[in-house]
Amino acid sequence: MNCPNCKTNNVRLFHDSVWSIENGKVYQCKECTLTFIYPMMSEKEEHEFYKNFNEHIKARGLATGESLENYHNKSLMIAKERMNIVSKYFVDKSKVLEVGSSTGAFLSLLQNCDTSAVEPSDDNREFSKQFITNKTYSLIEEISESEKFDIICMFHVFEHIREPAKFLANCKKLLKENGIILIEVPHIEDPLISIYDIKEFKDFVFQPMHPMIYSVASLEYLFKQNGFSSTEVIYHQRYGLSNHLAWLKYKKPGGDKIFDEIFKEDKEYKKSIEFTKKTDTLFYIVSKV
Numbered sequence: 415m416n417c418p419n420c421k422t423n424n425v426r427l428f429h430d431s432v433w434s435i436e437n438g439k440v441y442q443c444k445e446c447t448l449t450f451i452y453p454m455m456s457e458k459e460e461h462e463f464y465k466n467f468n469e470h471i472k473a474r475g476l477a478t479g480e481s482l483e484n485y486h487n488k489s490l491m492i493a494k495e496r497m498n499i500v501s502k503y504f505v506d507k508s509k510v511l512e513v514g515s516s517t518g519a520f521l522s523l524l525q526n527c528d529t530s531a532v533e534p535s536d537d538n539r540e541f542s543k544q545f546i547t548n549k550t551y552s553l554i555e556e557i558s559e560s561e562k563f564d565i566i567c568m569f570h571v572f573e574h575i576r577e578p579a580k581f582l583a584n585c586k587k588l589l590k591e592n593g594i595i596l597i598e599v600p601h602i603e604d605p606l607i608s609i610y611d612i613k614e615f616k617d618f619v620f621q622p623m624h625p626m627i628y629s630v631a632s633l634e635y636l637f638k639q640n641g642f643s644s645t646e647v648i649y650h651q652r653y654g655l656s657n658h659l660a661w662l663k664y665k666k667p668g669g670d671k672i673f674d675e676i677f678k679e680d681k682e683y684k685k686s687i688e689f690t691k692k693t694d695t696l697f698y699i700v701s702k703v
């Protein structure tokens with residue numbers, strides 16, 4: 415077996431199960447440190463999978479069936495946290511494309527930018543139109559190469575992409591000369607893996623929807639190969655002490671209300687994790703070489 419990123423066969427077994435895939439395994443490349451699911455879904459399987467997406471979401475204990483309005487309002491809180499971290503990249507009049515923009519929560523915060531969106535879900539895309547100043551698309555391939563952006567951003571989308579090199583080639587054509595790509599992805603050094611080493615968390619978090627789980631080194635390799643150089647890496651810890659204690663206690667997702675109450679103030683905890691760089695989330699920003 416070869417690493418899908420650097421193609422070496424120098425890989426090791428990282429975890430022996432994948433959520434919802436019988437005989438699924440997780441491997442890690444010893445060269446570029448990419449962690450990946452094996453076997454990955456084929457295009458056809460992926461299509462079937464996403465057709466039943468709501469069923470999968472329900473099976474993972476996440477809410478469905480709520481109104482778009484409610485969903486959007488929840489997303490807005492996360493989008494605001496995100497904006498606090500990356501706002502310096504979105505200057506006045508920036509031409510911004512978000513890929514996987516959902517209901518448009520993040521783009522709705524960019525009052526002074528020219529915004530476009532790629533969103534495959536028809537309902538989400540229709541809803542998002544009220545916040546978007548330029549165009550919306552269902553696929554990145556629909557965008558004319560004459561459109562050029564200052565920033566292409568995606569939040570928890572890049573890890574879903576099975577052929578990232580092909581995708582980056584598309585992005586490159588759509589970027590201005592000094593344009594940047596800004597992504598937010600789950601980090602393989604998540605403390606529940608790298609510090610607490612919780613088997614049940616790994617059984618849950620390795621899933622067919624995320625064929626690749628990135629480290630900084632594997633992102634560096636991938637983007638460099640595709641003509642980008644890294645501008646900044648931001649180690650960000652999304653989940654706090656309450657969530658971690660709940661995983662340690664119950665070995666399953668869902669949290670604990672009492673822990674939430676007691677450990678509301680956990681900024682220092684998150685900061686300590688960020689200091690060690692063993693965070694659950696990475697922001698990675700690159701520019702064209």
Ligand SMILES: [Zn+2]
Pocket residue numbers: 417418419420421422443444445446447448
């Ligand atoms: Zn590799």
